[in-house]
Amino acid sequence: MITRDAAAFLEVARALAPDFGPATARAAFLVAPDGFALAAQSASDNRYMADADAFDPARAHAQHRDLHRALSQVLPTVCFAGDPATPDALFPNNVFATARVDGRPRYVVGRMRHPVRQREATRADIRGFFDDVLGYAGVDLSTQPHPCELTGALVIDRARGIGLCGLSERCDEAGARLLHAALGLRATLLFELAPGEYHTNVVLAVLAGRAALVCPRGFADPAVVAAIAALYAPHAVLLSPAEHAAFAGNAIALSEDLVWMSAGAERALTPASRAALAAAGLAVRSVELDAIEAAGGSLRCCVGEVF
Incomplete structure (x- = not known):
C-alpha cells in the first residue's frame, strides 16, 4: 500500500504486527x-545551513570522531574516508540505505537532487563494501530521473515495515514509489512537507518501532501529524518550535533503549519531552555536533544503518 490518505494508512498500519524485521x-x-x-x-534548498564563514572543518572532524567513538560503544560502526569533492558526504544516509527483503539483504543507492551529491552515489568503496564484503544485492536508483534521497526523505518503521515519506524537491512521488518498492515496505504514507523543509528526518523520527518524535510545523497538513501521533500513541512526542530548530527531530535509536541526538538538541528538550521518551523506555544520549550542524543536518543525518 502506498497512499496520500492518512486515515486509510493509519487503519492499515495499526493492523500490522511488529514482525517485519x-x-x-x-x-x-x-x-x-x-x-x-x-x-x-x-x-x-536547505534553510538550516549556515553561511560559509561559520564552517569550522577542524571542529567538525573532532566532533565526527567523537560521534564515531560514541556509537561504537553500542553497535559496530565503520567510517569511510570523505572526499573534498563531496562536501556533503558526511550525511551518507541520503545516498545509501539497506534492508532485508524476503529475508535477503540488499542495499539501495538513492538519486540525489543536486549534482554535488550525485557524485557520492558513484563511490566504488562503499558499493564494494556492500557488494563484496557483506554480499548484499544492490538496487541502483541513482541514474533514474526522480529524486529519492533515501532515509532523509523516508522515515522507516523497521519493525512494522512502514514508511513515512515527505515530498519536496529532494523526493518526488515517483521517487517515493521507487523507494517503497526497493525497500520492500508494506505500507507508505506520502505527504507534503511544510514550505522550507527539505527532509523528513529533520522533522520526524521513529524510534525502535515504538515511539516517534514529531515536529508539527514541519508538515503541510495537520492531519498527517495527527495520524502519526495516533499510530505511536502513547509514545508520540510533539516537539516545540524551539526543539525543532535545535534538530531534536533528527534523532535515531540504534538499540532498544537509547535515542541519540546532538547535544544541542538534547539541551533544547523540554522536561515533558524527556519524560515522554523515558516513558517509552528510551534514555537520551548525545554528542556535541554544532560544527556539523552548520552543514544543515545533525546526528541522524550522519548515520547510515546496516540491517
Whole structure:
C-alpha cells in the first residue's frame, strides 16, 4: 500500500504486527567530513545551513570522531574516508540505505537532487563494501530521473515495515514509489512537507518501532501529524518550535533503549519531552555536533544503518 490518505494508512498500519524485521540496525556506517565546507547547491534548498564563514572543518572532524567513538560503544560502526569533492558526504544516509527483503539483504543507492551529491552515489568503496564484503544485492536508483534521497526523505518503521515519506524537491512521488518498492515496505504514507523543509528526518523520527518524535510545523497538513501521533500513541512526542530548530527531530535509536541526538538538541528538550521518551523506555544520549550542524543536518543525518 502506498497512499496520500492518512486515515486509510493509519487503519492499515495499526493492523500490522511488529514482525517485519529488527527495529534497530545491526551496524552503522559514517563518512568522515573531509573537505567540510559550504555546498552552494545544497544550500539552495536547505534553510538550516549556515553561511560559509561559520564552517569550522577542524571542529567538525573532532566532533565526527567523537560521534564515531560514541556509537561504537553500542553497535559496530565503520567510517569511510570523505572526499573534498563531496562536501556533503558526511550525511551518507541520503545516498545509501539497506534492508532485508524476503529475508535477503540488499542495499539501495538513492538519486540525489543536486549534482554535488550525485557524485557520492558513484563511490566504488562503499558499493564494494556492500557488494563484496557483506554480499548484499544492490538496487541502483541513482541514474533514474526522480529524486529519492533515501532515509532523509523516508522515515522507516523497521519493525512494522512502514514508511513515512515527505515530498519536496529532494523526493518526488515517483521517487517515493521507487523507494517503497526497493525497500520492500508494506505500507507508505506520502505527504507534503511544510514550505522550507527539505527532509523528513529533520522533522520526524521513529524510534525502535515504538515511539516517534514529531515536529508539527514541519508538515503541510495537520492531519498527517495527527495520524502519526495516533499510530505511536502513547509514545508520540510533539516537539516545540524551539526543539525543532535545535534538530531534536533528527534523532535515531540504534538499540532498544537509547535515542541519540546532538547535544544541542538534547539541551533544547523540554522536561515533558524527556519524560515522554523515558516513558517509552528510551534514555537520551548525545554528542556535541554544532560544527556539523552548520552543514544543515545533525546526528541522524550522519548515520547510515546496516540491517
